[in-house]
Amino acid sequence: MSPELTFRGRRVLLVGTDSGTAATVHALLRGGARVTVDAPEGASVGGSVAATAPSTPSVRHTLGATLEDLAQRGLVTRTTGADPAAYDVVIRSRPVPEQAAGPRAADKAVGTVTLVGGGLGDPGLLTVAGLEAICTADVIVHDRLAPLGALQHARADAVVIDVGKIPRGAFTPQESINALLIEHARAGRAVLRLKGGDNFVFGRGGEEAEACAAAGVPVVVVPGVSSSIAAPALAGIPVTHRTLVQGFTVVSGHVPPGDPRSTLDWGAIARSRTTIVVLMGVATLEAIANELMAQGLPPDTPAAVIADAGLPSSGSVRAPLCRIAEEARVGGLGAPAVAVIGAVAALDVLAGR
Template sequence: MNLEIDLAGRRVLVIGAERLSRRAVARYRAAGADVERLQDPVAVTQAVLEAADLVVLVDGAPVDGQAPPRGPDGGGSLRGQCRRAGVLLTREAAAVEAGHVTLIGGGPGALGLLTLDAAEALREADIVLYDRLAPTEALAELAPAAELIDVGKLPGHHRVPQSGINDLLVHHALAGRHVVRLKGGDPFVFGRGSEELAACIQAGVPCRVVPGVSSAISVPAAAGIPVTHRGVSHLFTVVSGHAPLTDEEHLHLAGLGGTVVVLMGVSTLPQLVAGLGRAGMRADMPVAVVERGYSASQRTTAGTLSTIVTAAGAARCQSPAVLVIGEVVRVGLDLQGEAAHLARLTESLAS
């Protein structure tokens, strides 16, 4: 239940078994409340009620038909006791006892691109294993009852290997917890989400996948670049730039036409453009490097196949970034009135 009140310093009484009420207790403590938990209404005294600002009854704890709370008036249900004491009584869902995992795609990092299903899963999480490119700025508010564990990978450094992440998911789920795996983008687009799903299935752990907004589409859009455009490109290919491509892959990409979107490709940009050039892609093909899409420091560096390496080097482009190769880059620049800038940049770099 969402209450539009400031709970900092307020006295909150949570009634319910420890297993069932653990999320409610953690959530109210995270909001700054002074929380006391009692097993059932029988243990509630009039003095305890009068000292409380809010009483939270977790589903599964009895209300009526049980022994009444002890008090000077000698009886009445918990609901009646709270009414007479002038204390607000609310109900909350019990924590799910069966452990399970939710794989969430968090989008490119902007909080507004998190889906409603993802936000709901985070609210009900006991454990959140998150990546560095996921929307993490408000994670404590999104998952107020959860333990937050950073398992993010840095370029060239994985503080927790993939096998370790898989083990953590299974371990916490088998202990009866709701484990959320929060990933940037979409969990099944270069996110190893399928490996994590496989680990859960093998261990007999129920697992749900909540798709996310892939940076392959959203980051070019943030820069005003459509990945398809009528009469210009009717297809797009998404490629991982984590490692250099083979000559055969360069030849395939160059022959497909349309738009090429490369994720994690800043470090392999020189090999990529050289390979595409050898495969027959024309030298004046527009290319854009979009850094840190949807952030306050988002930046686009534009050039052509023959000039983008120099342009990206001069701009000191860094990850995270998305590369876009194709005529749609020119369309995007035209829409923003920057096509003339691209022409001047190409001319100056070529001279």
């Protein structure tokens, strides 16, 4: 029986956490369940987090930022001491025995690191090659926006480690992630680095590949569907259209215009006559819109913001550039979100679906 038939609208309680909790939560959310997790703050299986010093790696199953992120976004409820009688369905964790070092490929002196772009949160948008990598990995190191529902296909003995970064919140330093990948690969393991979108589109996959190569660790790349094109598409917005625009420009909104760390030429972007797609720009969208208008983009330029694309919690708003940041705030849209600025943002090619 499908999850849609079994869990839609039901109150589901997960008691405790184990290696499959992240995948279970995502599957339940996609099935329309209202999910509560009964586990202490910072709960994990076997303790430890991925940021542990690389000289003494703790390769245990962890939830880390994933559960915290879902709770902060209002997708799940966290509690302790819940009354199971108050729920329609209760699922209890079955912790696996702690593994001190994880599986090892005995016939390899050095393993590999496979960088997999997981696309959006919907496991259906994961590539076949990405799914095969999940099925065969010894160690899976994942981000919070990876398609975690696909982890149900991981081997039972695979080590699953959450190194997600929450915007302006908890995070695992990139240097620790690099060290973690290298240490496991040097131990002869098949290591999977699983992210949302594509590893090489603002995903720091390039840095990870360089670190592994410098350490003599072979790297395999499995490209993913980038949110820069997929999120607008799921909202009915094509980033290009033969009668409207002949290109699109993808930029990071992590730092606003005028910030010393920004290297973007916003004037050139405003004059490019391309669709402008902004990733990681929820917090800076107002400043970006104001700068684009100051650089000559008309205030009535169509714009849109799409949040949680590919997930049951997805939402979007459309408004002129001069009002898009305010409309996104009123609509309660937060990260992860993609902003689209240009004539195509007025389209909905899926209208009537």
